[in-house]
Amino acid sequence: MPQRHLRRFTLSLALVSGLSLPWGAAAQVLETQAREAYMIDVATGTVLLEKNAEESMPPASMSKIMTAVVVFERLKDGRLSLEEKLPVSEKAWKKGGSKMFVRVGDQISVENLLQGVIVQxxxxxxxxxxxxxxxxxxxxxxxxxxxxxxxxxxxxxxxNATGWPDPNHRMTARDLATLANYVITEFPEYYHYYSQTEFTWSDIKQSNRNPLLYMNIGADGLKTGHTEEAGYGLTSSAVKDDRRLILVVNGLPSVRARSEESARLLQWGFREFDNYKLFSAGETVEEASVWLGEENTVPLVTAEDVLITLPRQARDSMRVTVTYEGPISAPIEEGAQLATLRVEAKDVETIEIPLVTGAAVGQLGGFGKITAGVKHLIFGAP
Incomplete structure (x- = not known):
């Protein structure tokens, strides 16, 4: 058998027209007055901005996203319906802070209560x-x-269910982004409530507190929050050119700062980054040499679409390589993970993506092995 070597192939960028990663790119450095901040590209999960994202913080009313999720779960599995009515207790009626203005003894539909939570x-x-x-x-x-x-x-x-101040009521900015992403991906049939700009109950019309909904920047959710300890916060999401970003900010000093900083950061995320599709699932990335196989090569493919998020300025420095130890000895099973796609760019964390064999390759019989051995001795061919 010929000596096996680590083989490395550099792919021509001209063949792929645009590049980017689903698992990578380090968060960029950008100053923000938010105490905590975290932004991701939903399609790739790439972190675009991170500041104190793992710090335990009071989420205030942003935790109402989870309150709604528990309701969404029961609606989805059939244990609850939007039309079902629930009674108002004295405790609910007396609760301070922001209110839907329910009355003791009223029976209110789940759908109206959700609008009371999300919009009001x-x-x-x-x-x-x-x-x-x-x-x-x-x-x-x-x-x-x-x-x-x-x-x-x-x-x-x-x-609690409200985000009312409590030392045991805590979240992180990263967790809020995870939660927002969960709502968007798992409950698309209910997500429209987050872009509803007003709701009236008890003859009192209230506007959605999310300022981004009124800015024409593609925002369609999710939830504001404020307490003295938490400061002003917003978990938001916006879509532009088929890209969706999720942003969490907290600890801002005012309503105006919350509005302006959230808009600025989202616009920065859309402007400075883009998504690039490298390969489609099952697409051949490289043909690997095979030793003693019924075929001389085996295709190396990606199991999933390879989509990456990169700073726009990093695209020209992109370098894409494939490495594997070859030639690969037959027999070879389809789907075997035998190679790595490596993507590098300036100021971006290197990403490694596994490649698998796209076909099975049987082993040569006795005569074929002899012929292959002779060819190797004479020509050095694998």
């Missing part, structure tokens, strides 16, 4: 839902925490 940020509506679904607000908060663990939100614990 009603603490009273949150408690009606919590009591209706779990018996008590405390039991509902336990469900919220359990759901957070289920979807990978390791830095979140909930003490």
């Amino acid at each position: 940020s009603g603490n009273d509506a949150c408690i009606v839902l919590a009591e209706g679904l779990a018996g008590t607000e405390e039991a509902f908060a336990d469900v919220m925490t359990e759901k957070a663990r289920e979807i990978g939100m390791t830095g979140s614990t909930f003490a």
Whole structure:
């Protein structure tokens, strides 16, 4: 058998027209007055901006996104309907802060309560839902925490359904982005509530507190928050040219700062980065040499679409290489992970993507092995 070597091939960028990664690119450095900030590209999961993203913080009303998620889960699995009505308790009616203005003894539909939570940020509506679904607000908060663990939100614990100040009610900016992404991807049929700009209940019309909805920048959600300890925060999402970004900011000093900084950061994310499709799932990236096989080569393919997010200025410095130890000895199973696609660019974290064999290759019989051996001795061919 010929000696096996690590083989490296550099792909021509002209063949791929544009490049980028689904798993990589380090967050860029950008000054922001937010105490915590975190921004991702949804399609690739690439972190575009990160500041104190793992710090435990009071999320205030941004935690109402999880309150709604618990309701969405029950709607989706059929345990609840939008038309079902829930009773208003005295506790819900008395709750301070932002309100939907429910009245004791009223029976209110789940859909109206969701609008009260999402559009009006009603603490009273949150408690009606919590009591209706779990018996008590405390039991509902336990469900919220359990759901957070289920979807990978390791830095979140909930003490209530409203975001009311409590030392045990904490989230991280990263967790809020994870939660927003979960809502967008898992509950598209309910996501439209987050772009609803107003809702009227008890003859009181209230506007959605999310300032980005009124700026014509592609924003369609999600939720503001404010307490004295938390400062002003916003978990938002926007779409431009088929790209969706999620941004979380918290700890800002004013309503105006929250609005202006959120808009500035989203616009920066759309302007400075772009997504580039490198290969489609199953597309041949390289043909690898085969030793003693019924075929001389085997295609190396990507198991999934290769889409990457890059700073626009980094594209020209892109270098894409394929490495594998070859020639590869037959027999070869289809789907075997035998190579790596490596993408490098200036000021961007290197990304490595596994490549698998796109076909099975059988081993030569006895006579074929002899012929291959002779060719190798004479010509050095694999």
